[in-house]
Amino acid sequence: MTFVDVDCVSLRYGEDADGTLALHKATLQVGNGEFVAVVGPSGCGKSTLMKVVTGLWPPTVGAVIVSGREVTGPLSIAGMAFQNPTLLPWRTTLANVMLPLEIVQPHCSRLRREWAAYLAKARDLLALVGLKGFEDHFPWQLSGGMQQRASLCRALIHDPSLLMLDEPFASLDMFTREELWLALQDLWLARKPTVILVTHDLREAVFLSDRVLVMSARPGRIIAERVVNLPRPRDLDSTYESYSVALVHELREHISAARSTAA
């Protein structure tokens, strides 16, 4: 069943015709509960695609349909995590994670009555990503990796059926990144939301996703698609096995081709 349907979407920045064309007739479908990774050369409009799907920006041409309805404004069924952790510095980790509950219905009106339950949920989520004991720390007291984990928790606290991850691990070192891949896989297996992960790390795309989409250089559109046939849960060693290595290699060639046609 298709959950996200991006149908021939173009997006041009600026009002006039000479504005930057970031997306050109991008088309993709993501099934319910599917984990899809989008890879592409830098500046190809991956982040723009995220903003269009979540309704932060309206497409110039075309339509985005999520869960059977056309997207006209920001989606409250979506959780988002960005490249920067973007935690609010005046809130503790716990209060940051609970932020979506103060805005998204039906949690917003239940929050006061079922405070203890929500609090326990937030604490459990933090414990799941290894942040037990840091609930009352402020963001600046956490390392970059810890902040990014908290940001993931915030994206998940309101049980979104669509999780949009915009290069969430890009600014982390490789060891922290791999650790968080495992954490994300656990979170996904436990809840099975639909995930769209934008990344420029091909190993990450192959390790985490069910399907990898390759975008062309700007203006971006989907030029290739590969299904990842690996059993779950996957372990980090799988990224070094011949199947994954070959897949990464193949994706790499698609991207080099996309870059050379642009240049």
Add this chain to the structure above:
Amino acid sequence: MVTTDILDETPPRRRKPYLLRRKSLRHILPWVVIIGIFVVWEVVVRVFDIEQFVLPAPSAIFASGWQWREPILINAWQTLLTTVIGFLFAVIVGLLAGIAIGSSTLVYDSFYPALIGFNSIPKVAVVPILVIWFGVGTIPAIITAFLIAFFPILVNVAVGIATVEPELQDVLRALGASRWQVIRKVGLPRAMPYFFASLKVAIAAAFVGTIVAETVAANKGIGNLMLVASSRFEVPLAFAALLVTSVMGIGMYLICAAVERRMTGWAMRGADTVPAGQG
């Protein structure tokens, strides 16, 4: 063995007393400076034998202040009350107007030039007009204090809200937050450090406003007392009144600073807070 002993023990031993010494120094130094100024002043007046009606010595100022303590206190109380009322109005209006101007580019573009123009008017020039409207007394002084104090508050709150990082706004907008929710959850907390910093400027400005208005048109207050004192060549009394004003100013400043520290500690992670859980 010897070298490891040194490595193990020397740094904490040397560092801690140093930091402690610095910390207590930071508390003592302001008093040293204030007392130093008075001592130098006293010495200069005595050595050069300066006439009292030109520059009275601190000793003469304190003596005069003690002699006239009752009228000084009564008038100081009047000035303090006037200032605080004007200041409170400035806080309310500055905060509300700052939110309105900071959260909408349209309101910002339309009102900002007019506000700049208004702020360029020397407020002392407005006092006679206020007297025509409200008569001589406390009300023109309150309004003058308000007029001077509200602008820095407004500008700071507006800037704090207008410069919220788009990424932080996106976090909330992606959740479907309304415009007002974005302002309340991100804009306002983000503007609070600016707001509290502006209070320290605004309270000093409010004192200036009150005393200017009292000097021009009032029959009570420190400004009026100084006017009367200087017209009678009671220069030490005028200086004593100035001194009392400074003390009130420092007091109000300290209150504002304490409130600031309490409300926006997250924005002031200074040298004495050690980050935990790094790594």
